[in-house]
Amino acid sequence: MPTHRLISLSALLTSLAVAPGCAFSPEETDAESTDEDAAPLTFTATPALGSPILVRDPAVASTVTIQGKLTRLSIGRASTTGQNGGNRYFVTGSDHKLQEVEISATVAAQAGGFDAILGRAVAVTGSTYSARGGLVATQLTAPASAVASLASLVSGSTTGDKRWLLIPCSFTDLANPTPHTRAYFEGLMGNTRPGLGDYWSTASHGRLSIETTVLDWQSMPNPASFYNLQTSSEKLDDLVNDCLSAAFVGGANVFDFDGFALAFSHNLENQVVAGTLQTPERTHGFSVLSPVEFSHQASVARAMGAGIDLTYSGTAALRFDSPWDVMSQGFALSPSGLSCSSLTASFGCGAVFPAAEHTALAGWLTPSQILSVPTNSSATADLDFVGTPPLPGHHGVIRVPIDATHYYTIEARKQSASTYDAGVPRSSLVIHRMDVSPLPDEPTAQQITESATRLRLVEAPAPGVTTWNGGSRLTVSFTPQATGYRVIVDRLPPPPPPPPEPEPEPEPLDCWDRCRGPAYKCAQICGDT
Template identity: 30%
Template sequence: MCKKMIAFLIFLAFFIAPAGTALGAGIGQEAALTGWLSVVWGDGSDGSAESGPLFFLATDDGGPGMALSISPQALEAAGGIATIDRQQVRIYGARQSAGSGESFQVEKIELLSPQSQALRSGVLGKQPWVNILCRFKDSTGVTPHPVAWFSTLFGNAYPGLDHYWREASYNNINLNGTTTAGWFNLPKKRSEYIPGGQLDLGLAVRDCTAAAEAAVYFPEFIGINMMFNDDLDGYAWGGGWCLSLDGVNRCWNMTWLPPWGYENQSPLAHEMGHGFGLPHSSGPYDATYDSKWDVMSNTWDCFTRDPNYGCIAQHTITYHKDLLGWIPASRQYVHTASSLARTIHLTNLANPSPADGDYQMVKMPLPGGQFYTIEARFFTGYDGVARIPGEAVVIHKVNSADSRPARVVDASNNKDPNDAGAMWLPGEVFSDSQNNITVKIVSKTATGFEVAIGGQSKRSFTAQGSYDGQVTESRRNSNKGGKANASSAMIMVGDDAANRRVCAIFSFNTASLPDTIQIQAAQFVLHRIALTGAPTRLGNLWVDAQKGYFHTSPKLQPADFQAAAAAENVTRLTAKNTTYQAAIPAAYINLSGLTQFRVCYNDDNRNSRADYLTFHSGNSANTALRPKLNITYSP
């Protein structure tokens, strides 16, 4: 079957029109209307021209409505189609004249109940549809298929649609409870439903559901498939429709299907996808039905054919599956601008591996609310050989405000999103230099692909000194602490005129570092204020390390002078001008609490003169010169 083109309709079904909504406003006058908004998509037959988008304001019974023109700015400001579909809204704009009657120019859309029937809450669990078989008045003798044929079409055996949607949703939904009723005879001829060559969707809904009213209790179903016995206006239609049936006002999933729309499983799956709230996807070009990666794009070329149910659908893309709530957060890897470089295993989308750590999708946010999605496709299940272009990693760029939000990233830019330019294979690298993004396909595995995603290769952490101070030896060679000073803005290290050593204690809170990191480097930094006497004659300035605190408290204590350390003389401070630094081995950084250092000379010089270095402490007025522990790490 050749590619189809699109007509795109959006309807507003208004159950309540309270006083003051300006329904009686004249031509050109501003007005505000309140009701439930739903979206209907039209997919044309072989060789049909593209039209749309067209917008209509339907009455509460689904009858003829006012044409709407929604500005792109209003649609984008509202968050795109997925945000407003089947939502209670208030629209602002003005009535206008049109050749076939009045229309309404929409300039603003306001959500009134964002959580009601929200698509983003997920499509989960039992999803029963009723198939209503309707015959036009002038062709009541034409019955394309018996009820049993439709029952098998919706069954749980290949290629039944219950079987298809279970696989596509990872068993998140099923069509249990779906039934078929008919055939029913309509009260009007086919031509009466297609005035001017365009299907009157509301009239078709009203008459087809009325014909089935005695046999169907509609509130038991989430969706209604209307199967007609003759062609419609050259299109099959799918989306949502808001009306009152059996005393219940709500928005139903809805399809309008000519024989070619249900005698082939794939266009029926496509229209039901619109019923579930899915838009089209495509390549990055003008064509709507050019991507063979998605049932919601080019499912019209007949890739594989069943003898009874015609062309068979492939899977939908990861953006759509996530939109419907079928990919858990634990199976999504979100890589932001601040993320570190990482290699992940991306399992195939149709039959994902259950292994922990395998991801079904990658999402990479971009400025302005757009994002990339990355998925792996294999020849398996409904993604079998010939239904998708190949086994590869596929990247989409998503703009939720677009009528076709997800568009294939095609490196060759040759109008074909199904060739080698759109299939990312081992050794190939996708790069978006403007957003500092690189994606390298490392290797192919039995169930997917190893994918290396670029980002920040290292992350830095700085802890500032606290609980620091100096402890003076009680007497020469006692090796025990005497006087402790934790309140000064300066810290001294060396010996005094009584040849007593003076040691400093520095404390850093490193508990906020993630437990799973790999420390690449840790640098202990002090800034000298002054030099008194000849401390360089005291030898090396040694650093002892402790994971936690030296004695019995994180606060400075005299016993910190002689308390045991995790490692003594683990490194030494070296000077460059007035900055003193020491590289600290990663093993002595405490990821669950404090990290403390003791800085001492190992002996005095017995000259009965004060010899010491003076450093800024954690109490220094100049925060830039306070003691610091700079850590560089990666996951």
């Protein structure tokens, strides 16, 4: 399955925002900050409370060795500013603190490469630090027993029964330290519509079940002023570490869960971070949310989508512009307010369903429910609405290959108040263009293992339009049915032109036509005929 674009954790506070530029503010819950004069969040060089002593000053040149298990943080594609990076690696000690290490592919090769050592016990040695505070490794060792394939880690994040943990973390030195009750979060994550347990069960046709445990508010060990003094390169590290540590102190083993979300009581510089965290135990869904985000069911849905290995979508790497996909503009928030077209009674913006290709890639459709129409062929299919299991003999998505790295997908969407797709623009056949080629600014092949995948909205035919021409030798025509659309995809070459009609044989000339003499001579020759 295509994986997420990988991004440096230090860049997250400036690259993965839905509403960037907000600092901590006591009572802010709207998409746009009301405290324009608030100081931006920054980090100091002081280690987080309870973390091992690790000098992060690049000027210090003493040799340091960190021991623990190697953890990788992989974050979904950047959403607004274009700052991108590769994987970020950490050594996780027995206290579950994440200490960053900068490891080149050359150094990793000393112990068999990243895939061999990920999630295994390692010793990392170095004497200098990167600008963002990570120990730059010059030597990496691992016991022989640590060599194992990445495939040994828990996978299958999109199917089966999954356990998530929501950790609300509070800055008790600020006003309104508990902007929502525990009951609010339990409803938001629950299995009754529009709770996200019900949302993902419905979107996956019952193939993914998520049960979420919600903790009480955990007090951050440091006041907001501590984090406000830090530099951006380290701020998120300490926020995440301190929130997780508070949960551990409270008796919750975060890494026993398949996914977890950190919900902070006040808005951060950027409002949402989402992706996966690979630990020695498994691959976890991961998100960091501000009130402006967890006040909306749709925003949390997209963050969870990144954590269960769905990819963001849009016509470009930093553009969310498909209203037909929860991983794109299907719910988008803007600095000036909501741009979603579906509001829930209790949880703000409601998420539309994921695009059908997400459903296919996630394993929520069986192979027989996915139809491919290659060049020089045609097909007629009954295409059922996204969000409903296809009926026997029907399909959930149609794929139309273009070349080695591009293909169209065709899906049916129904705007209905009785489904999560109440917020799509209208009922329509929707055509996306899939791009599975590496993005132009993709990290090197040593840093990622799979190409980033983008869904690009091509066209949603207007009401009354029943034929779409996708260029040379591709025509899609469709008619509505009770469960979706009857779709005809025609990729056959045009028939050859008929052969030219033969020129008619000239009628034979009679005697008078052939005669070239004077009339009296022709009369003598031809007579009256």
